[in-house]
Amino acid sequence: xxxxxxxxxxxxxxxxxxxxxxxxxxxxxxxxxxxxxxxxxxxxxxxxxxxxxxxxxxxxxxxxxxxxxxxxxxxxxxxxxxxxxxxxxxxxxxxxxxxxxxxxxxxxxxxxxxxxxxxxxxxxxxxxxxxxxxxxxxxxxxxxxxxxxxxxxxxxxxxxxxxxxxxxxxxxxxxxxxxxxxxxxxxxxxxxxxxxxxxxxxxxxxxxxxxxxxxxxxxxxxxxxxxxxxxxxxxxxxxxxxxxxxxxxxxxxxxxxxxxxxxxxxxxxxxxxxxxxxxxxxxxxxxxxxxxxxxxxxxxxxxxxxxxxxxxxxxxxxxxxxxxxxxxxxxxxxxxxxxxxxxxxxxxxxxxxxxxxxxxxxxxxxxxxxxxxxxxxxxxxxxxxxxxxxxxxxxxxxxxxxxxxxxxxxxxxxxxx
Amino acid sequence: xxxxxxxxxxxxxxxxxxxxxxxxxxxxxxxxxxxxxxxxxxxxxxxxxxxxxxxxxxxxxxxxxxxxxxxxxxxxxxxxxxxxxxxxxxxxxxxxxxxxxxxxx
Numbered sequence: 305x306x307x308x309x310x311x312x313x314x315x316x317x318x319x320x321x322x323x324x325x326x327x328x329x330x331x332x333x334x335x336x337x338x339x340x341x342x343x344x345x346x347x348x349x350x351x352x353x354x355x356x357x358x359x360x361x362x363x364x365x366x367x368x369x370x371x372x373x374x375x376x377x378x379x380x381x382x383x384x385x386x387x388x389x390x391x392x393x394x395x396x397x398x399x400x401x402x403x404x405x406x407x408x409x410x411x412x413x414x415x416x417x418x419x420x421x422x423x424x425x426x427x428x429x430x431x432x433x434x435x436x437x438x439x440x441x442x443x444x445x446x447x448x449x450x451x452x453x454x455x456x457x458x459x460x461x462x463x464x465x466x467x468x469x470x471x472x473x474x475x476x477x478x479x480x481x482x483x484x485x486x487x488x489x490x491x492x493x494x495x496x497x498x499x500x501x502x503x504x505x506x507x508x509x510x511x512x513x514x515x516x517x518x519x520x521x522x523x524x525x526x527x528x529x530x531x532x533x534x535x536x537x538x539x540x541x542x543x544x545x546x547x548x549x550x551x552x553x554x555x556x557x558x559x560x561x562x563x564x565x566x567x568x569x570x571x572x573x574x575x576x577x578x579x580x581x582x583x584x585x586x587x588x589x590x591x592x593x594x595x596x597x598x599x600x601x602x603x604x605x606x607x608x609x610x611x612x613x614x615x616x617x618x619x620x621x622x623x624x625x626x627x628x629x630x631x632x633x634x635x636x637x638x639x640x641x642x643x644x645x646x647x648x649x650x651x652x653x654x655x656x657x658x659x660x661x662x663x664x665x666x667x668x669x670x671x672x673x674x675x676x677x678x679x680x681x682x683x684x685x686x687x688x689x690x691x692x693x694x695x696x697x698x699x700x701x702x703x704x705x706x707x708x709x710x711x712x713x714x715x716x717x718x719x720x721x
Numbered sequence: 722x723x724x725x726x727x728x729x730x731x732x733x734x735x736x737x738x739x740x741x742x743x744x745x746x747x748x749x750x751x752x753x754x755x756x757x758x759x760x761x762x763x764x765x766x767x768x769x770x771x772x773x774x775x776x777x778x779x780x781x782x783x784x785x786x787x788x789x790x791x792x793x794x795x796x797x798x799x800x801x802x803x804x805x806x807x808x809x810x811x812x813x814x815x816x817x818x819x820x821x822x823x824x825x826x
Contacts, residue, residue, distance in 0.1 A: 321800070347801065349786075354767075368803050604800060628786060635769075635785050678784035682775040707736075 307333060308404040310614065311395065313385045313550065314411035315339025317348060318581025318603040320366040322409055323377045325611035336378045336403065338385055338395075343435055344372070349600055351438035352462040353630055356445060357470050364435065388554040390574045407614050410564055410572070410579035411607070412547035414598065419454065421516045422540050428522055430539045432463060441539065445472050449536035452476075452526055454513060456483050458629045460541035461496070464505050465632035467539075474505045475533060477526070481510040487642050489661050492673055495654035496631065503632060508533075544598055546583045559585030559594045569619055570610035578614060580606035589622070590670070590691070591641070599627045624688045628678070637681050639672035640688050646671055651680075651700045660684075660706075667693035683707040686714045724812065724819040730757075731816065738772040738781065744822040748809055751792045753779055757811045758792045759820045765797065765804035 310326060312319045315337045323335050339345070346364035354362045371377070380397075387396035394404045416431040418424060424431055430441045441463075445451070448471040453460045456478030464474045482493045483500075500507060514527040516538060526533040546563040557565040557573035563585030570578050570586075581603040585594040605623050612619040628637045634657070646663035652675075653659055660680050663671035669688050674681035683706050687694055694713040698704045727741035733752040740762045741750050747762035749772040760781075762770055769785040776782075780798060782789045788802030795806035810821040 365803075600801075626787070630767075630785070678787075679773055679775040679782070682782055682784075682787065 307406050308393075309334030309336065310407050310409060311403055311405035312337040312409045312411055313388075313395065314413055314547075314581070314583070315341070315345045315379060315381070316411060316413050316581065316603070317345065317366055317600065318413070318607045319409065319411035320345030320607075321604050322411060322580060322607035322611045324367055324371055325608045326615070327371075327374075327376065329611060329615050329617060331611075331615055333406070334378070335376065336380065336405075338380045338383045338397070338403070340382070340384050341434060341436070342382045344379065344381070346435055347600075348433075349628075351435060352432055352459055353466055355435070355438040356442045356463065356466040361439075385550060388550050388577075390554050390556070390577055393576060406576070408577045409610055409614070410551055410577065410583055411581050412550060412579075412583040414544035414546045414582040416540070417543045417545055419513075419516075419540055419542065421513070422454070422538055426518070426538075428518075428524055428537050430537060432459065432539065432541065433544075441537075444537050445470055447536075448472055450475075450534070451537045451539060452524075452533060452535040453539045453541060455541040455543070456480070456507070456509070457541060457543065458484065458487075460539070461500065461631055462629060463539055463541060464500060465503060468503050468505060469632065472537075475508060475535065476500070476505055477508045477511050477513060477528060479510065479512055483507075483509070487638065488636075488673060489648040489650075489663065491648075491650065491654060492636075492659070492661065492675060495659075495675065496636075499632065499634065544582060546585070546596060548583055551577075551579065551583075559596075561585065561593075561596065563594075563596045565594055566606075568609075568622070569613035570606050571613060578610040580610045588625075588641075597625055599625065601626045624685065635674075635676055635678060637672075637674040637678045639674075639681055639685060640670050642671045648673075649696055649700050651702075651704075651706070652677065662696060662699060664696060667696060669694065669696075680706050684710045686710060690714065722822050722824070725822050726817050727759075727820050728818045729816045730813065730818060733757075736776040738774065738776055740770055740772040741820065743809070743820045746823055748820055748823070749781070750811070750818065750820065751776060751781065753792060757813060757818050759809040759811045760790065760792060760795055761807045761809075761823075764788060764802065765806055766802045771806070 345366040384398040385395045416433045422429045450473045453476045456476050511530045517525045548564050551564040559565045564579040566584045585596045587594045609619045648661045648663045651660045659675045660677045661673040662669050725743045738751045748759050749762040751758045764783040773784045774781045780789045789798040790806045795808040812819045
């Protein structure tokens with residue numbers, strides 16, 4: 305009798321990378337991946353950018369054709385897992401079939417948060433989480449409609465830029481009075497805001513939505529505390545909720561803020577069940593409580609960690625959180641995590657289109673923000689990895705060669721330990 | 722195909738790069754350990770100039786998404802890049818750096 309092997313629930317970035325990592329680490333048993341969508345695992349970052357606007361849809365495959373050609377990863381597409389029984393080590397599919405496992409990996413991702421007044425099935429309402437969602441929005445945007453984007457987060461603003469680039473008239477509604485103020489220093493937030501306005505966006509900040517009314521001819525009227533607004537399409541981008549109900553129903557530990565609670569090895573409260581990616585919540589160094597981290601990097605890194613832990617081999621070193629967003633022509637990257645009360649030092653000038661900030665506490669770099677300066681942020685990454693206080697006086701000076709400075713600081717920090 | 726003069730040696734220090742024009746095509750020119758190498762200028766994953774990337778240990782990391790390529794071979798080394806980069810022959814005559822004009826894509 306052959307053992308059932310590894311069952312991966314979810315066929316997104318995290319699930320696919322875990323499958324490949326298991327093979328790369330020499331695992332020879334069976335790998336079955338169950339995905340709700342009809343697509344092979346695909347990259348999600350382009351869904352709010354190139355998929356909406358590029359003349360030709362880019363290749364989105366997470367795994368190269370050669371990986372599938374090996375035939376050692378079974379992918380069940382269009383299948384939903386509806387039950388997980390950790391004592392019997394089996395799952396139940398929506399179609400009724402039972403699948404057994406030796407080890408299970410939850411890579412179930414998340415769902416877009418919804419607004420009751422903007423139901424997902426409405427012909428002019430869009431949520432952008434899946435490839436099918438993005439293709440549908442793409443089709444709508446090419447009629448150059450008037451679009452309201454509800455939510456001025458990273459996703460909403462990427463979509464705003466994409467929509468404007470192909471001629472749509474865009475209004476962004478955001479409850480907060482400044483954009484992404486939890487993630488960016490005020491200067492960067494202001495820069496982002498003026499860039500959107502210059503590109504033609506109407507920004508309604510500090511604005512609350514009262515309701516949405518369908519009008520004759522498919523138009524929609526938005527009632528807000530800043531007045532009414534008539535549009536052709538509504539895009540809702542108000543965050544993500546982790547798909548943790550399968551784990552919850554199975555009795556696995558769930559974090560206080562939602563998400564399947566995993567340890568540093570990505571193991572859940574059941575020793576045979578691991579979890580990775582957007583569905584998880586994990587305690588990170590320097591953080592007071594387990595937290596979710598919705599990023600491409602986290603999906604990849606946790607997938608590799610879970611694969612290694614399943615096989616009992618050393619897990620990769622934990623990477624400093626890293627995130628990027630492409631806002632129109634501009635690329636913003638963040639390293640580390642924002643925290644209340646950080647002091648920010650800036651190098652360069654956002655007005656010139658290139659700037660880099662270090663947010664620090666007592667000289668310990670905790671949060672880096674790069675505006676069109678990804679390589680510079682990369683050069684100073686070792687300082688974030690070390691997590692030690694460094695003298696930052698020379699960082700803002702144009703005359704400072706950043707790379708040489710980072711090396712010098714690194715050596716200095718190491719010497720004082 | 723012909724050799725096109727693209728730069729002089731002192732324009733780049735080690736682990737630096739710049740985009741040069743070779744018969745109408747953008748090419749990324751790198752200097753590693755005193756030697757010069759050339760690849761296509763655009764990342765195979767997204768619209769990014771690799772000359773603005775981070776060069777270390779003979780690899781360049783894309784400035785947008787940290788995909789990494791081996792500069793000598795063009796090999797894609799880590800996600801999100803999966804497609805290798807084209808490389809182009811380089812020769813040095815005195816201080817002059819030449820790149821062999823690439824075939825049109």
